[in-house]
Amino acid sequence: MTATSALTTAGFTPGRESIRSVTLANGMKIIVWPVRNIPNVALYNWVRAGSRNEAPGITGLAHFFEHMMFNGTARRGSGDFDRLMEAQGGSNNAFTSDDITVYQDWFPRDALELIFDLESDRIANLAFNPEVIESERGVVASERRLSVDDNNHGHLAEQVQAAAFVAHPYQFPTIGWPADIQSWKMQDLQKFFRTYYAPNNQTFVFAGDVSPDEVFALARKYLEPIPRQAAPQPVRAVEPEQEGERRVVVKRNAQTPLLQYAYKAPAAADPRAPALSLLISILVDGDASRLYRELVERQKIVVDLGGHWHEGFDPALFWLYFTLPEGSDPESVQSIIDSQLAHVASQGVTAEELRRSKCMAAVAFWKKLSTIDGKAQLLGEYEIFHGDWSKLFTAAADYERVTAEEVQAIAREVLNVNRRTVGILLPDPEAEGEPADDELELNEA
Amino acid sequence: MSTAYALTVPASGGVHVPAHERVVLPSGVTLLIVPSRDVPLIAFQAIVRGGPLGDSVRGRQARVPSGTASLVAGLLEKGAGERDAFAFADAVEGVGGNFSVSAGAEAISISGQYLARDQHLMIELLADALIRPRFDVPELEKLRDRRIELIKATKDSDPAELIGVYGRAQLFGDHPFGRPAGGSESSLASIGQQDVLDYYEAHVGADRLLLVVAGDVDVPALKRDVTRAFGDWRHAGVSLARTPDAPRVSGRRVLLVDSPDSAQTYFWLANVGVSKRYPQHAALDLVNTLYGGRFTSILNTELRIKSGLSYSARAGFARGTAAGEFAIRSFTDTENTGRALDLSLATLTRLKRDGVTQDMLDSARAYVLGQYPLGFETASDWAAALAELEFYDLGSAYIDDYGAMLRAVTLEDARHVIDTAFPSPEDLAVVLVGDASRIRDVARQYGPVTEMSITQPAFVP
Numbered sequence: 052m053t054a055t056s057a058l059t060t061a062g063f064t065p066g067r068e069s070i071r072s073v074t075l076a077n078g079m080k081i082i083v084w085p086v087r088n089i090p091n092v093a094l095y096n097w098v099r100a101g102s103r104n105e106a107p108g109i110t111g112l113a114h115f116f117e118h119m120m121f122n123g124t125a126r127r128g129s130g131d132f133d134r135l136m137e138a139q140g141g142s143n144n145a146f147t148s149d150d151i152t153v154y155q156d157w158f159p160r161d162a163l164e165l166i167f168d169l170e171s172d173r174i175a176n177l178a179f180n181p182e183v184i185e186s187e188r189g190v191v192a193s194e195r196r197l198s199v200d201d202n203n204h205g206h207l208a209e210q211v212q213a214a215a216f217v218a219h220p221y222q223f224p225t226i227g228w229p230a231d232i233q234s235w236k237m238q239d240l241q242k243f244f245r246t247y248y249a250p251n252n253q254t255f256v257f258a259g260d261v262s263p264d265e266v267f268a269l270a271r272k273y274l275e276p277i278p279r280q281a282a283p284q285p286v287r288a289v290e291p292e293q294e295g296e297r298r299v300v301v302k303r304n305a306q307t308p309l310l311q312y313a314y315k316a317p318a319a320a321d322p323r324a325p326a327l328s329l330l331i332s333i334l335v336d337g338d339a340s341r342l343y344r345e346l347v348e349r350q351k352i353v354v355d356l357g358g359h360w361h362e363g364f365d366p367a368l369f370w371l372y373f374t375l376p377e378g379s380d381p382e383s384v385q386s387i388i389d390s391q392l393a394h395v396a397s398q399g400v401t402a403e404e405l406r407r408s409k410c411m412a413a414v415a416f417w418k419k420l421s422t423i424d425g426k427a428q429l430l431g432e433y434e435i436f437h438g439d440w441s442k443l444f445t446a447a448a449d450y451e452r453v454t455a456e457e458v459q460a461i462a463r464e465v466l467n468v469n470r471r472t473v474g475i476l477l478p479d480p481e482a483e484g485e486p487a488d489d490e491l492e493l494n495e496a
Numbered sequence: 497m498s499t500a501y502a503l504t505v506p507a508s509g510g511v512h513v514p515a516h517e518r519v520v521l522p523s524g525v526t527l528l529i530v531p532s533r534d535v536p537l538i539a540f541q542a543i544v545r546g547g548p549l550g551d552s553v554r555g556r557q558a559r560v561p562s563g564t565a566s567l568v569a570g571l572l573e574k575g576a577g578e579r580d581a582f583a584f585a586d587a588v589e590g591v592g593g594n595f596s597v598s599a600g601a602e603a604i605s606i607s608g609q610y611l612a613r614d615q616h617l618m619i620e621l622l623a624d625a626l627i628r629p630r631f632d633v634p635e636l637e638k639l640r641d642r643r644i645e646l647i648k649a650t651k652d653s654d655p656a657e658l659i660g661v662y663g664r665a666q667l668f669g670d671h672p673f674g675r676p677a678g679g680s681e682s683s684l685a686s687i688g689q690q691d692v693l694d695y696y697e698a699h700v701g702a703d704r705l706l707l708v709v710a711g712d713v714d715v716p717a718l719k720r721d722v723t724r725a726f727g728d729w730r731h732a733g734v735s736l737a738r739t740p741d742a743p744r745v746s747g748r749r750v751l752l753v754d755s756p757d758s759a760q761t762y763f764w765l766a767n768v769g770v771s772k773r774y775p776q777h778a779a780l781d782l783v784n785t786l787y788g789g790r791f792t793s794i795l796n797t798e799l800r801i802k803s804g805l806s807y808s809a810r811a812g813f814a815r816g817t818a819a820g821e822f823a824i825r826s827f828t829d830t831e832n833t834g835r836a837l838d839l840s841l842a843t844l845t846r847l848k849r850d851g852v853t854q855d856m857l858d859s860a861r862a863y864v865l866g867q868y869p870l871g872f873e874t875a876s877d878w879a880a881a882l883a884e885l886e887f888y889d890l891g892s893a894y895i896d897d898y899g900a901m902l903r904a905v906t907l908e909d910a911r912h913v914i915d916t917a918f919p920s921p922e923d924l925a926v927v928l929v930g931d932a933s934r935i936r937d938v939a940r941q942y943g944p945v946t947e948m949s950i951t952q953p954a955f956v957p
Contacts, residue, residue, distance in 0.1 A: 065534070065535075088534065088873060089510065089511075089869040089872065089873055090510045090869055091869050091870055130792065130797075130801055133791050133792045134792050134859075137791070137792055137859060137862075137863045138858075138859040138862055139862055139866065140862045140863055140865055140866015140867065141863075141866060142790070142791070142866075142867055143791075157870055158866060159865075159866040159869075185804070186801075186802070186804035187804060189803070189804025189805060189829075190800055190804050190806070190807055191807075193760065193805070193828060193829065194807040196759040196760045196827075196829065197656070197760065197807055197827065200759040201653075201655065201758055201759050201760055202653045202654060203652045203653045204653050205653070303757070304652075304756055304757045305652045306649070306651065306652055306951060307645060307648050307649040307652055337585065337588075337589045337594070338573075338581075338585040338588075338589065339586050339590070340589075344582065347642070348581070348582070351638060351642075354642050354645040354646055355646060355649065374645070374649045376645045377645060377648055403590070406590070407586075407590050409592075410589075410590065410591050410592030410611070411589060412592070413592055413611065414537065414593065414594075414609060414611060415592075417536060417537050417611075418609060418876075421534060421535045421537065421873065421874040421875070422874060423873070424870075
């Protein structure tokens with residue numbers, strides 16, 4: 052969930068008046084928030100490409116690109132990007148989701164021009180070295196084994212997500228299906244790069260010890276010459292209405308059973324977003340949250356729980372996940388959870404719960420704004436998913452205005468058993484050695 | 497160092513300990529206040545010296561079970577003063593605050609962040625938790641049973657998370673650093689209320705408490721509230737023990753933790769390293785940055801960048817009041833286990849033999865200097881940093897002079913660090929978590945093997 056806020060004191064954020072943005076002639080947008088607390092800069096480059104833009108056979112490609120963007124250009128060898136950046140005091144990372152790929156750099160202000168040189172070079176001149184592609188395939192396969200194959204939560208969530216969508220590419224795991232990771236070809240990479248890494252499909256957000264004028268001047272020098280390209284085809288898929296609960300059962304080596312719910316939920320830009328975010332907070336955020344108190348503290352039938360809303364360009368999922376104690380029966384736990392959720396939908400939330408969730412959102416908002424990294428991230432999220440970075444500064448008031456009735460209304464709509472996929476992971480002492488495709492049962496109730 | 501960089505970075509590396517106040521209350525509580533006004537938040541970091549180190553309790557022959565300090569920490573917020581566990585959570589979260597407790601190798605830590613307007617409540621809650629915890633039996637049993645299930649769940653989904661716990665138990669043995677801070681399934685199951693009360697009486701008290709409050713603080717009100725709350729608190733029942741130094745291991749031994757069906761082997765290679773007071777710590781940071789601390793490190797270059805064997809390979813030093821471990825951590829596809837282990841050992845052999853070059857040292861220096869300020873942005877960062885300086889008695893120079901110390905590091909210093917702090921590849925405690933049926937024979941090539949199942953309710957066979 053977006054860690055944004057509520058609270059009247061958030062009505063004014065120091066420094067927001069100094070934020071400036073510009074769109075280059077090639078369509079690339081640059082946003083700058085000058086902040087002078089430390090002599091460093093955070094850069095987030097938001098590329099509008101994620102697993103949502105993939106197709107069967109090339110799943111995981113957007114994420115693979117997140118890796119390939121560090122592996123050499125026509126001007127520089129594989130590894131030079133990191134080597135040069137680190138030698139000037141910078142570090143970097145990147146992440147990919149269903150909707151976007153984001154490249155992050157954190158560097159001392161004096162490395163600013165080097166960063167422009169490196170970033171513009173990989174956008175304009177990315178190289179595709181067959182040996183490097185093979186080596187990076189191994190890295191991504193290892194990442195998949197870590198986060199999915201050897202992780203029961205990750206494994207179950209992948210199966211649930213795949214079952215929750217029948218038409219929309221949100222069914223694809225961002226990391227990619229194993230066979231796809233092993234089989235995509237050079238021309239798949241080249242095509243994906245040409246399509247999605249156009250300058251007009253990217254947004255650079257800077258926060259830190261820089262002035263907008265110096266950043267804009269460097270952007271004109273390094274980024275503006277990269278030619279604009281045809282805009283990528285929009286994702287046309289629309290998920291049909293789900294008309295009954297789907298269930299996924301996975302049996303594998305485990306001590307503790309797992310239970311996951313994935314409800315169909317609105318897109319990030321939906322005007323009810325603040326109400327839905329507050330609902331999640333009321334249900335699962337902290338020891339005083341409703342489900343934690345009832346299931347973990349009072350009834351002791353769950354040992355850990357969490358939830359999040361995938362805020363995407365298209366309507367996606369609202370997740371709740373539960374770790375159960377060894378030996379427990381997920382079916383009976385499920386009926387207790389369901390009665391709790393039904394109660395929220397029918398009776399709503401209390402004034403105290405709503406107030407608590409707003410206060411927690413306010414602290415999260417200020418905490419995020421206390422770092423240059425948090426500032427760059429929040430500005431980018433509002434620009435990309437809400438269409439305008441300046442909406443960050445009205446979000447606080449939007450949260451503050453949410454009423455208990457609005458929270459109940461969104462609970463009633465989203466917490467609908469007919470529009471959910473339930474995942475159950477059962478410990479199976481026999482799981483060892485069974486063929487993988489026997490581990491999955493899928494049916495639509 | 498690159499010339500352009502040297503000319504433009506301030507002499508300190510850009511970080512100075514901000515103006516702050518230090519007060520020692522008559523009861524022995526140390527209070528540090530670090531005001532800043534950028535956002536309307538305050539943060540605290542409270543440290544109670546002791547932690548699992550304080551497992552021995554006055555009047556007892558045997559130690560309390562591993563994990564007792566951690567349960568004591570967890571129970572501090574499960575009912576204290578006038579509030580039961582639910583009322584305590586309501587009070588914290590009702591104002592959007594948080595109250596995070598943990599037990600590390602040498603201390604119990606509590607941290608939290610609140611809106612500045614809730615400063616008074618924040619101190620009230622902290623004082624209740626530390627001075628007036630209830631330790632009710634139903635809460636104890638609930639937390640204990642839940643912690644046991646959480647260990648099992650972690651074994652199911654994140655074996656790499658626990659590999660250091662297995663490793664330290666093997667490397668340090670009976671030394672306090674070898675005991676699992678969070679306990680094991682079996683040690684937790686044996687903890688009763690008396691263990692908790694004994695530990696609390698012996699190891700929690702005013703003379704053990706260090707409290708740092710940072711951010712948008714109302715300083716006079718804070719001093720008044722802290723003095724009122726903690727001014728006449730009792731001392732801990734026993735005096736704080738010094739953590740003894742642990743011996744380094746000679747030769748290699750392997751602990752193989754069997755996780756059937758695991759797709760990868762997770763590995764950890766370690767020996768006892770150096771303490772927080774290691775004098776050449778700036779050189780140590782540079783050499784470790786080069787060896788295993790950043791993306792282009794020697795280790796990550798071999799295991800990830802060049803070979804594609806692993807998503808990640810890292811190395812680093814845990815440094816306490818006594819020497820913690822130097823450990824290499826990575827993982828790879830089960831069938832490549834031997835190859836990845838060989839490559840890891842080869843990097844260590846190369847470091848010990850060839851050392852680093854001037855170019856490498858300059859690059860690491862620029863990197864560490866350039867990244868350093870990012871750790872000191874927020875009130876929470878400064879609360880944690882000041883607590884660390886105070887806990888280890890390091891003084892502000894540890895931060896203020898760090899940039900100058902980095903600049904002064906020579907190749908000779910780097911060689912000294914490599915010789916004294918980094919282990920020989922022949923002397924390592926090795927832990928492998930993976931599918932034993934497929935890697936048992938490989939494991940034997942690295943030393944005598946002890947095997948256990950990941951479902952065993954302890955971190956030692």
